[in-house]
Amino acid sequence: MNGSSTQTFAQSGALLRDRKQKTFKIIVIGDSSVGKTCLTFRFCGGHFPDRTEATIGVDFRERKLKIDGEDIVLQLWDTAGQERFRRSMVQHYYRNVHAVVFVYDVTRMASFMSLPSWIEECNHHSLSYNIPRILVGNKCDCKDHLEVPTNVAQRFADRHSMPLFETSAKNDNDCDHVEAIFMTLAHKLKASKPMMPIDPTQFPPEDIHRAEVMSIGRERNGVEVQNSSSCYC
């Protein structure tokens, strides 16, 4: 494993252009406030962000890894959970996707009950069933407020042929480690040798522009603004 970074998509594209690394696009989806930003930040930035705000459109984070001697880049698309903040970007999420991470909040049953509609959205955008999909229950550190029992989540995961991970972006010692979850996915992606790994130089220019516009401000100082906590602990 090598370094990690959090940067705008435009910056990362410039870096990658020189290196021609194999890049994998992973979309992270689920209800608002389940912790998508915190999970991606934990993996790419190495810590739990002090404060977050609702994602508008999409944010990009990426991390370079060395697996079996080969450099790869995991590009995490942290998508907005709130419908009003995702509408204009939604078709961009689903292009050239290599893996999907469905996230729910183990302390909020409603976020678990929404999962079928997130799966339906993926299917609606013709995402292949062959790409890896994983299910992540976040906020396991809130042990006194669990609403989604592991066995219920496991049954759902089995029904949809997804591995289930329960984790905490906040307390990395709880349950499955965020690091291990994404590393498992990275190994799987590398082993799958996709036909068309993303070359950022090949992105349609309007995608880069739109994506850049949507991430400006959010990434300027890392994750910086108002807390939108939904956790009781």
Ligand SMILES: Nc1nc2c(ncn2[C@@H]2O[C@H](COP(=O)(O)OP(=O)(O)OP(=O)(O)O)[C@@H](O)[C@H]2O)c(=O)[nH]1
């Ligand atoms: N206790 C606890 N709180 C968490 C954890 N992960 C995220 N949070 C809190 O949950 C709130 C929402 O986190 P975000 O990462 O912004 O949620 P999101 O899913 O990206 O939300 P949207 O951008 O609206 O889609 C914030 O207050 C976080 O501090 C966790 O593992 N444990």
